[in-house]
Amino acid sequence: MRTPLFNLDHTLDSGQVFRWRKEGEWWRGVVKDRYIQLRQDGDRLEVKGTSEDMIAHYFRFDDDLEEIYAEISRDECIASIIDRFRGLRLIRQDIWECSASYLLATYSNVPRIKKMIDSLCRTYGREIENGVFAFPTPQEILEGEADIACCRLGYRADWLRNYAGMVYSGEFDLYELATKDYQGAVEYLKRVKGIGSKVADCIALFSLDHLEACPVDVRIARAMREIYGVTGQYDKVAGFARRHFGRFAGYAQEYLYIAEDRTRKTIRSCPGNPDTHS
DNA sequence: AACCAGGTCTCGA
């Protein structure tokens, strides 16, 4: 299929999603109950395993990136980062998988998060192809006979089971969540043990279409401090970011995140850096 | 071998 401005590598390697990996020139991953393979060549995207409509929805091809760039380019710094990672898009994730995944993502790192989620899917998820498992439903997590300890989730295991129970019982309603505005959604989400301000913002941004949400993790906090001189409590920093970048602040956040990520990787692998030889 | 990780919870002032 032909795509609008889009960079598949940047998008799938930006830490938003945890179930994709690249083998050769193909990206392989699971979305809902589909095993999907993608390969990009210029403005052509080769899709196996699902429809083009689903892909267009998933990668938010309905977002006008140029309009968004114009809106969030409030200073030279963010403008140059955008220029470097042009085509990076936010991904429209399933609400249950996204919320459960980011609950698990707390105080960890992306390689480990991927392993935890892969393990969770293998242990409780439905096998949709040979060796390919869907993300487990709340019921599957609650009624699975396996010991959750084998998923190596640490203290997050209790949070996850508690959350699954709230969703399964109806005490926490994903459909109701989807109808709420940004502030209402954040408030609703924070009732869940394990979901605080940052995770709630990730869920709002990545699965609820609240593009003004600006999750502040340690990297964004560092960027906000070093670039804009903003420090302090979560609400203060995130609030500044939403005002500074405007209604698409979440997009700005994702570009800052990937820039921080690549910068640190570059510094680490730079010959002559003492860290390299430790 | 330490330090850190897409933070949150609990508790005390």
Added chain:
DNA sequence: TCGAGACCTGGT
């Protein structure tokens, strides 16, 4: 309301 510690585990 705010700061300080603890926290499972594994990556780097």
